Amino acid sequence: MIPKILRLFAAFALCLSSSIAEEEKPLKVLIITGGCCHDYKFQSAAMVDGIGQLTKAEFTVVNEGGKRTMGKIALYDDPEWAKPYDCVIHNECFASTTDADYIRKITSAHKGGAPAVVVHCAMHTYRDAKIDDWREFLGVSSLRHDHQSNYPVKVEAADHAVMKDFPANWTTPKDELYIIEKIWPKTTVLATSKSEEDGKEYPVIWTNDYHGTRVAGTTYGHTNEAFEDPVFIKILANAVTWAAGK
Numbered sequence: 001m002i003p004k005i006l007r008l009f010a011a012f013a014l015c016l017s018s019s020i021a022e023e024e025k026p027l028k029v030l031i032i033t034g035g036c037c038h039d040y041k042f043q044s045a046a047m048v049d050g051i052g053q054l055t056k057a058e059f060t061v062v063n064e065g066g067k068r069t070m071g072k073i074a075l076y077d078d079p080e081w082a083k084p085y086d087c088v089i090h091n092e093c094f095a096s097t098t099d100a101d102y103i104r105k106i107t108s109a110h111k112g113g114a115p116a117v118v119v120h121c122a123m124h125t126y127r128d129a130k131i132d133d134w135r136e137f138l139g140v141s142s143l144r145h146d147h148q149s150n151y152p153v154k155v156e157a158a159d160h161a162v163m164k165d166f167p168a169n170w171t172t173p174k175d176e177l178y179i180i181e182k183i184w185p186k187t188t189v190l191a192t193s194k195s196e197e198d199g200k201e202y203p204v205i206w207t208n209d210y211h212g213t214r215v216a217g218t219t220y221g222h223t224n225e226a227f228e229d230p231v232f233i234k235i236l237a238n239a240v241t242w243a244a245g246k
């Protein structure tokens with residue numbers, strides 16, 4: 001007969017070891033990138049390195065589809081493409097791809113529960129498409145951007161996990177401000193910047209509830225300088241951790 005105190009101790013030790021194992025399990029993060037206008041090789045490496053220093057994570061980078069505004073990524077042909085991952089970072093740029101069936105291969109995986117972080121040109125990806133599925137997934141609709149500048153960022157929701165440790169006064173490295181035409185109903189705006197062209201404030205960091213799936217986004221991330229900025233990388237790391245629900 002094992003004394004009760006020993007049984008209690010064994011139960012406690014088991015509980016402790018399983019919670020440590022749980023804590024130490026790295027997040028599986030998929031970075032999908034490619035297309036027009038940006039240095040995706042550099043940006044992907046900077047995310048792997050920078051986010052990896054802040055969050056325990058294993059990264060898979062899929063850089064496909066060429067360097068033009070029209071392209072497709074073969075990964076999406078597998079209906080289970082998002083299944084192995086805790087979070088998908090979309091940093092691709094295919095404004096001219098309009099194939100509705102193809103777009104829905106992506107959004108259906110997210111509708112099915114795959115959390116996402118959407119960065120910069122993801123917001124102009126499938127811009128020419130007639131269907132709104134991708135834009136509903138993003139949580140914002142954008143068709144164009146303001147000129148490159150150093151944009152001050154105003155925090156709108158300081159208490160949100162994505163904004164953790166965000167400085168009160170941060171100005172972006174040289175970047176593009178995306179003009180947001182529509183904020184979708186399930187979107188929560190976390191930070192804004194003011195356009196130097198029309199004087200209006202536009203969301204630059206937000207979250208979206210996409211049919212119960214967590215999505216976090218930022219329209220910044222045009223230049224390599226952005227990906228070298230510790231504040232920008234911290235936003236992405238916070239976004240990944242929040243979206244993955246950890």
Ligand SMILES: [Zn+2]
Nearest residue numbers: 037121176222
């Ligand atoms: Zn850009």
